[in-house]
Amino acid sequence: MFPILEARLLATAVKxxxxxxxxxxxxxxxxxxxxxxxxxxxxxxxLTIADADAxxxxxxxxxxxxxxxxxxxxxxxxxxxxxxxxGPLGVPTHIEKYGTVVCVGGGIGIAPVYPxxxxxxxxxxxxxxxxxxxxxxxxxxxxxxxxxxHSLKVSTDDGSYGYHGFVSDILQDIIDEGMTINLVxxxxxxxxxxxxxxxxKNHKIKTxxxxxxxxxxxxxxxxxxxxxVGGRTRFVCVDGPEFDGHEVNFAxxxxxxxxxxxxxxxxxxxxxxxxxACMGGIS
Amino acid sequence: xxxxxxxxxxxxxxxxxMSEQDPKVRAKNFDEVPLGxxxxxxxxxxxxxxxxxxxxxxxxxxxxxxxxxFLDLILNGDFLGAARKLKEMNSxxxxxxxxxxxxxxxxxxxxxxKKGEPVAIGRLERFAADYEMAHGEFIMPPKAPPTGKKVxxxxxxxxxxxxxxxxxxxxxxxxxxxALHKPGGVxxxxxxxxxxxxxxxxxxxxxxxxxxxELKANMVIGKIYTVDELMANGYDAVFLGTGAGLPTFMNIPxxxxxxxxxxxxxxxxxxxxxxxxxxxxxxxxxxGKKVxxLGGGNVAMDSARTALRLxxxxxxxxxxxSKKELPARIEEVHHxxxxxxxxxxxxxxxxxxxxxDGWVCGMKCQRMELxxxxxxxxxxxxxxxxxxxxxxxxxxxxxxxxxxxPLIQSTTPDLKTNxxxxxxxDPETGDTSKKGVYAGGDIVTGSATVILAMGAGRKxxxxxxxxxxx
Ligand SMILES: Cc1cc2nc3c(=O)[nH]c(=O)nc-3n(C[C@H](O)[C@H](O)[C@H](O)COP(=O)(O)OP(=O)(O)OC[C@H]3O[C@@H](n4cnc5c(N)ncnc54)[C@H](O)[C@@H]3O)c2cc1C
Ligand SMILES: Cc1cc2nc3c(=O)[nH]c(=O)nc-3n(C[C@H](O)[C@H](O)[C@H](O)COP(=O)(O)OP(=O)(O)OC[C@H]3O[C@@H](n4cnc5c(N)ncnc54)[C@H](O)[C@@H]3O)c2cc1C
Ligand code: SF4
Ligand code: SF4
Ligand code: FES
Numbered sequence: 040m041f042p043i044l045e046a047r048l049l050a051t052a053v054k055x056x057x058x059x060x061x062x063x064x065x066x067x068x069x070x071x072x073x074x075x076x077x078x079x080x081x082x083x084x085x086l087t088i089a090d091a092d093a094x095x096x097x098x099x100x101x102x103x104x105x106x107x108x109x110x111x112x113x114x115x116x117x118x119x120x121x122x123x124x125x126g127p128l129g130v131p132t133h134i135e136k137y138g139t140v141v142c143v144g145g146g147i148g149i150a151p152v153y154p155x156x157x158x159x160x161x162x163x164x165x166x167x168x169x170x171x172x173x174x175x176x177x178x179x180x181x182x183x184x185x186x187x188x189h190s191l192k193v194s195t196d197d198g199s200y201g202y203h204g205f206v207s208d209i210l211q212d213i214i215d216e217g218m219t220i221n222l223v224x225x226x227x228x229x230x231x232x233x234x235x236x237x238x239x240k241n242h243k244i245k246t247x248x249x250x251x252x253x254x255x256x257x258x259x260x261x262x263x264x265x266x267x268v269g270g271r272t273r274f275v276c277v278d279g280p281e282f283d284g285h286e287v288n289f290a291x292x293x294x295x296x297x298x299x300x301x302x303x304x305x306x307x308x309x310x311x312x313x314x315x316a317c318m319g320g321i322s
Numbered sequence: 323x324x325x326x327x328x329x330x331x332x333x334x335x336x337x338x339x340m341s342e343q344d345p346k347v348r349a350k351n352f353d354e355v356p357l358g359x360x361x362x363x364x365x366x367x368x369x370x371x372x373x374x375x376x377x378x379x380x381x382x383x384x385x386x387x388x389x390x391x392f393l394d395l396i397l398n399g400d401f402l403g404a405a406r407k408l409k410e411m412n413s414x415x416x417x418x419x420x421x422x423x424x425x426x427x428x429x430x431x432x433x434x435x436k437k438g439e440p441v442a443i444g445r446l447e448r449f450a451a452d453y454e455m456a457h458g459e460f461i462m463p464p465k466a467p468p469t470g471k472k473v474x475x476x477x478x479x480x481x482x483x484x485x486x487x488x489x490x491x492x493x494x495x496x497x498x499x500x501a502l503h504k505p506g507g508v509x510x511x512x513x514x515x516x517x518x519x520x521x522x523x524x525x526x527x528x529x530x531x532x533x534x535x536e537l538k539a540n541m542v543i544g545k546i547y548t549v550d551e552l553m554a555n556g557y558d559a560v561f562l563g564t565g566a567g568l569p570t571f572m573n574i575p576x577x578x579x580x581x582x583x584x585x586x587x588x589x590x591x592x593x594x595x596x597x598x599x600x601x602x603x604x605x606x607x608x609x610g611k612k613v614x615x616l617g618g619g620n621v622a623m624d625s626a627r628t629a630l631r632l633x634x635x636x637x638x639x640x641x642x643x644s645k646k647e648l649p650a651r652i653e654e655v656h657h658x659x660x661x662x663x664x665x666x667x668x669x670x671x672x673x674x675x676x677x678x679d680g681w682v683c684g685m686k687c688q689r690m691e692l693x694x695x696x697x698x699x700x701x702x703x704x705x706x707x708x709x710x711x712x713x714x715x716x717x718x719x720x721x722x723x724x725x726x727x728p729l730i731q732s733t734t735p736d737l738k739t740n741x742x743x744x745x746x747x748d749p750e751t752g753d754t755s756k757k758g759v760y761a762g763g764d765i766v767t768g769s770a771t772v773i774l775a776m777g778a779g780r781k782x783x784x785x786x787x788x789x790x791x792x
Contacts, residue, residue, distance in 0.1 A: 066546055076503055082595060082604035083503075108604055123503040125540040255595070255605070258501050258542055259727050260511075260567040261587035265578055272571065272578065277729065291578055294680030298580040302606035309601045 040120040044097060049179045050172075052104040053147065054113050055089075061096030063088070063126045069154035070132030070249070070281055073098070074257045076123035077112055084108050085254050085276075087151035088127060101150035101179065107306040128257050129280045132247075136163045138221035141213065142188070143206050143235055144170045145227025149180050151249055152226045157187040159224075165189050167220075169209045171227075175200035207234040220244050225284060229293050236284040248284035250275050252295055266292050337439040338367040349630045349661040352515045352598055356420075356445075361401070364449045368396040371441045374433055379443060382431035384777040387411045389428060389443055396446055405454035408447060413487040413530075414480060414776065416455060416522045417509060419448025422773050423651050455525055460532055466493035471790040474499060474557040476543045476730065479507020480772045481563035481763030483526065484779030485786075486535045492787050496534075497557075499541040504594060507565050508764075509772070511594040512586070514624050516631070520593070544729035549737070549759060559758045559786045562745060563779060566764035568725040572616065576674030577720070581608050581682035585621045585721035592628050610717025612636045614685055616671055617721035618643070623654040625719040626663045637663050638713065642670045642690050642703045668692070668703060672710070674718055685713045724769050734759075744768055752782030760786055 045057035063073060072087045090099035104110045115121070132155050140159045144152035149170045160166045168188035172178040173196045185191045192209050193201030202209055206227070214220065223246040225235040232248045239246040252264045252275050259277035266275055267288035273279065341357045342348075348355050359367065371393040379389045387408060395404035408415040424430075424444035432440035471494045475482045478500040486496045504510050506523040531537055543549065543564075552560055569584035571577050583591075588607070591597040597607035613629040615622050618641035629637045639658070641648065644667045648655055659665075668690040675684040689709035692701035726743035738746040738755035745754055745761040752760035762778030764770055 062546055080596075080603045082606075123540050125501070125503070125542060127545060128542065255587060255590055256502065256511075258567075259729060260569070261590050262569045262571070262584040263587045267578060291680070295578065295580060297679075298608070299606040302600065306601045306604060306606070 040122060041124045042120050043115055043117055046115065046117050049101065050177050052113070053101065053177065053179055054104070055099060055101045056112075056115075057097045057099050058121070058124065059096055060098050060124050060126075063124065064091040064096050064098050065093045067091050067098065067127035068131035069134065069158040070151070071127035071129050072151075072257075072280065073100070073124055073126030074128060074254070075100075075112070075121055075125075077108065077115075078122050081111075081122070082108055083123075083125075083255060083257065084112075085128070085251070085257055087154075087249075089150040089153055101147070103147040106303050107310045110307065111310060125257070128276060130278070132158065132224075132281060134158045134162050138164065139219060140164045140166050140222045140224065141210065141220050142166060142168045142184075143210060143223060143225040143227070143231075144168070144180075144184070145206055145225075145231040146172050146177065147179075148227030148231070148249075149178075149184065152224065153180050153183055153187070155224055155226075156184065160187050160189075164221075167213065168192070169194070169206045169213075171195060171201075171206040171209075171231075173197065205234065206231065207238050210235060211238050214238070214242055214244070222247065223284075224248075229289055229296070232284060232287075233289045236287070236289075240285050246284040247281050248287060249280045250282060250287065250292060251280065252292060253298060266295070332370055332372065333434065333438065335366065335370050337370070337442055338363050338445075340442075340445050345657075345660040345662075348516065349627075352631055354519050355516050355657060358452060359445060359449045361399075361453075364396055364401075364446055365399065367442050368393045368446055370434065371397075372433060378431045378433055379428045379441070382428040384427065384773045385411045385780060387428075387447075392450060393441065393443075393446060396450060401450055401453040402458050404446075404450040405458065408450060412447075412776070413484050414526050414772070415447050416451035417480070417518065417526065418773055418776075419444050419446075419451055420518050420522075421513060423771060425652065427773070452522075455522070460529070463491055463533060465491055465534075468495070469493040469791060471495065471558045472497070472556055473786060473790075474552045474560045475563065476549075476560065477501075477507060477563040477565060477763075477765075478505035478527070478537070479563055479565050479763060479775060480509065481565075481775040481779040481782075482507070482561065483530060484776040485561050485563065485762070485783045487530055487533070488780060488783035489786060490530070490533050490535050492783070494787070494790065495536075497536040497538060499543050499547075499552075500537065500539045501542040502594065503539050505537055505539060507563075511590045512621070512624070514589065514593055514628055516627065517624065542729065544733040549730060549734045549756070553758060558790055559760065561752070561779075561782055561786065562730060562754075562759065562761040562765060563763045563775070564727065564730060564765045565775075566724045566726055566744075566769045568727045568743075569720070570723045570725055571720055572671060572722060574671060574673055576676055576682075579674055579676035579682045580680050581610060581717045582674060583608075583717070583719045585615075585617070585625045585719055586724065588625055588719045589621075589628065592632070598628075598632060607632065608717055609633050610715070612638075612715045613717045613719065614638045614640050614671070614713060614715045615719045615721055616640050617723070618648040618650060619721065619723070620650045620654055622719075622721035623650045623658045623663075625721050626658055627661060629717070629719065630661055630663065634717075638666050638715070639663055640666045640669050640671055640685075640687065640713070642668065643700065644668055644692060647700050666713070670703065670705065671718075675712070682716055682718055683714075685715050685718060687711055687713055726765060726768075742768070749778075750781060751785035752778060753785060758789070
């Protein structure tokens with residue numbers, strides 16, 4: 040049982056939890072994730088470790104309520120517990136001094152970008168961050184990102200805040216201004232990562248993306264998370280989650296992410312119908 | 323009555339059948355298929371044993387259970403005594419009684435099998451173990467005085483569980499680290515409920531915990547701690563019983579379409595995550611109407627029978643050799659046939675076809691014929707030219723074997739592995755190239771059986787005990 044110490048609403052349907060997990064807090068590195076199971080009947084869902092405090096023994100998770108499990112998780116409060124937390128999982132981000140690193144985060148993808156931006160800065164890079172969301176009240180971590188970046192640019196799709204347009208447009212502008220970029224890290228919805236990769240590919244800028252396929256065990260045992268990278272099948276949970284964005288078959292990933300749409304809908308409807316009351320196993 | 327006429331009479335008793343759920347009914351539920359012996363039937367079956375002076379059956383059992391002794395206890399109605407006798411050599415009798423390939427082991431060499439049918443040793447083992455679970459009380463096994471030594475066991479499959487049970491009795495402190503949220507290894511994530519109820523595995527694990535074994539679930543060794551870190555954290559020895567959990571695919575086009583599962587994923591969703599109870603349980607699973615299962619082993623049979631239970635109309639086992647070469651247990655093939663699984667022998671899948679949404683809609687296959695024997699002595703299947711055809715399916719489960727998960731090996735540089743990535747260990751002791759580190763079960767041998775993994779755990783426990791106290 041892992042106690043939730045702090046639960047905060049960051050934006051519409053986006054929550055931030057601080058959970059006591061001392062062993063994971065000590066061990067985790069940027070780019071890694073955990074798998075969480077709320078209770079006995081729950082599924083195993085992966086979430087990025089957005090931050091950690093080794094001394095306090097806590098990790099921070101930021102998640103968007105998109106379906107049954109995340110909605111149920113969002114109903115928990117400080118003092119509640121989740122039954123399982125497994126991690127740290129995945130290969131940590133390769134951090135080194137590249138020179139200038141552009142960190143691009145879209146929507147909930149800003150959460151996994153944050154620890155990477157922080158580590159890149161600590162490694163001596165010039166960090167330029169571009170974050171964006173559909174609309175102003177979905178934007179998260181602006182202050183935190185500003186703190187770890189040398190410069191921060193913000194966009195919203197609807198123009199309700201910052202630049203009116205996409206993060207990829209800002210990236211294109213920066214490139215057009217002639218700045219030398221040594222690495223781009225892009226995390227967000229697949230369409231966003233795909234567009235960013237198209238932009239950087241034209242300019243031969245190395246681009247790392249973090250993929251989020253459906254996972255089950257997240258230990259390399261089942262193959263649910265397989266994606267095609269550079270023509271080869273890879274398991275995202277153990278070989279990733281980060282890959283060279285120019286090599287990823289995004290079209291396949293999108294289709295695989297949608298494999299259970301009907302069941303997910305049924306699951307969410309059943310849950311809401313029960314008034315979100317089916318909280319078996321939660322103390 | 324002289325001894326010989328008594329013996330003759332006994333041999334005239336036929337091998338007792340165990341009642342089973344009707345195939346039509348059971349193909350739609352996840353309850354256990356065989357229903358077990360009644361005490362009367364168990365006694366009758368046990369009475370068939372000749373109590374041989376030189377019991378060959380014992381040699382057939384990888385953990386050398388004193389078979390005539392436990393059969394005699396059953397005959398005398400001392401069912402709890404029989405269970406205790408079993409537990410002297412086998413810490414998981416309720417499991418082995420169900421899933422051991424008895425026809426290749428103890429029962430294969432039972433003397434009665436020479437002329438007629440062998441004693442149903444497995445069924446009787448199951449009976450005694452189940453009886454104890456239902457009626458017995460927990461009795462703390464005798465434990466040696468504490469040695470002050472700590473052992474870390476990585477993996478809670480049959481190898482790790484057996485080793486933990488042995489070492490705790492020898493006075494060591496034992497902690498099991500398990501990557502998944504539930505202990506049991508393949509017994510919980512792979513073998514389906516209808517063959518091995520999960521409550522039985524849990525009861526065995528509960529028993530171990532009562533004897534003092536510490537269990538830490540959700541710990542992926544290689545990630546949260548490396549083997550070296552475990553040793554630095556005060557463990558005097560480490561046992562690696564991590565199994566052969568890496569799924570193999572065919573490497574044919576179309577394998578990443580939705581609806582294509584590795585058997586591991588399919589069975590894990592169904593067994594470990596209880597997707598067959600969706601939406602009460604949150605994990606979803608695809609319910610194919612026409613399902614192809616590739617492969618011919620136990621794992622393939624389990625996948626095929628699971629697909630039927632999840633509502634498939636047609637389930638095909640697609641196997642590139644003939645029926646004779648099927649590696650699955652005869653009993654499992656028989657069960658699958660009874661339930662309506664169809665077989666496509668001498669058939670090789672060459673491509674999986676998908677629709678616009680990325681879902682499986684068919685599978686291109688090629689007919690094979692058997693040629694000359696290969697290295698394994700089995701006749702090699704060779705393609706028949708021009709024999710391609712398309713099987714109409716909406717789901718495919720790939721059950722063609724597993725390999726070694728590299729998580730631990732890749733983070734333990736001084737641990738020697740072979741060319742397939744399995745850990746190199748002494749078959750008699752489990753000793754590896756790294757001091758204080760032992761290994762056994764599927765991670766050493768490649769996918770084998772429950773009882774062989776247990777045997778490896780037992781041998782490694784003896785070796786570790788010597789290492790720690792010698
Ligand atoms: C490595 C990794 C890191 C992630 N980090 C974060 C994060 O920091 N914050 C965050 O909000 N989300 C993150 N996700 C996505 C998150 O796991 C899904 O949003 C969540 O599982 C949805 O579950 P649900 O029941 O609420 O929604 P559902 O209705 O079940 O699913 C909604 C969508 O989420 C995806 N999904 C469903 N089940 C799974 C699963 N078992 N594994 C992965 N994806 C699934 C599917 O694409 C699905 O269409 C991450 C995913 C991965 C793989
Ligand atoms: C579907 C199926 C059906 C089968 N049917 C039969 C049968 O009828 N009869 C029979 O005798 N055999 C059968 N087998 C084979 C048998 O189950 C295995 O040979 C046996 O379970 C091997 O035991 P093990 O202890 O070596 O490993 P496993 O049972 O594989 O257990 C290994 C455990 O280690 C854990 N682990 C792995 N890596 C790590 C890590 N890095 N850190 C922590 N934990 C880790 C895993 O999660 C797992 O729980 C079947 C196998 C399958 C897959
Ligand atoms: S453990 Fe297996 S081989 Fe040994 S007696 Fe029991 S069923 Fe037979
Ligand atoms: S070989 Fe058969 S008959 Fe003889 S003791 Fe063993 S089980 Fe009994
Ligand atoms: S989630 Fe099972 S192998 Fe990656």
